[in-house]
Amino acid sequence: MSYTNRYGQPQGFAKLDTNKLREILIAEIIAINGYAEHIANSNMEDINAAWNSIMGDEKKHYGMMLTLLRKYDPNQYKSYKEHIADKSGPKSPMQVFTPNYNKQVILNNIREDIKGEFEAVILYEQMLAIIPYPDVRYAIYSIINEEKGHAEHLTQLLLKYDSDKYNGLV
Known part of the structure; x- marks a missing residue:
């Protein structure tokens, strides 16, 4: 069962600091997959x-x-130690994928990614306000700044390829 709904948003509210970190991990996995x-x-x-x-x-x-x-x-650390050897051994080949290229789909994906980057900033700033550990706060703060940079990078690509204007954005 997934913790997120079909739009990637959490179904509940994490109360424990460790679960707040898990929310961040979920957001990062969703981004990587996207x-x-x-x-x-x-x-x-x-x-x-x-x-x-x-x-x-x-x-x-x-x-x-x-x-x-x-x-x-x-307990997470204990599980890590129990499974650290799982990554060793031969790797099986990845499945074959036939892409479906379409400019409009690509532009929609860029816009979806901008949305995801801004959602990440909102989530991480909420976490920054309530997580007490200095090392976690430092990591979250640095991630927030990178996510903001991602949104701007993607916006410039959108402006490069989308023939529509966005109220004079440059």
Whole structure:
């Protein structure tokens, strides 16, 4: 069962600080999956390069938050230690995917990603206001600034390819 509804938003309200970190992890996984899907369905090199760069940041954010969760949740850390060897061994090949390129879908994906970046900022600023741990607060603050940068980067790509005007945005 998923903690999020079909739009990616949490179904409940996390009360424990460790669950607040999990909300951030959920948001980062949703972002990673979204960017990976958008890259798979685009043949536009500059947009894919931007998405790939942003996805790398989202993976970094996931790693930062999971490391902090392991620090503050002893059971999470115990589970990590139990499963650390799971990543070793031969890798099976990825499935074959046939992309469906469409300029309008790509523009919609950019707008959806901008929305997701702003949603992340809102969620993370709420967390920043209530989580007491200085190391967590520092990590969240740095992630917030990167998410704001992602929104601006994506907005510039949108303005480059969308023939509609956005009230004089430059």
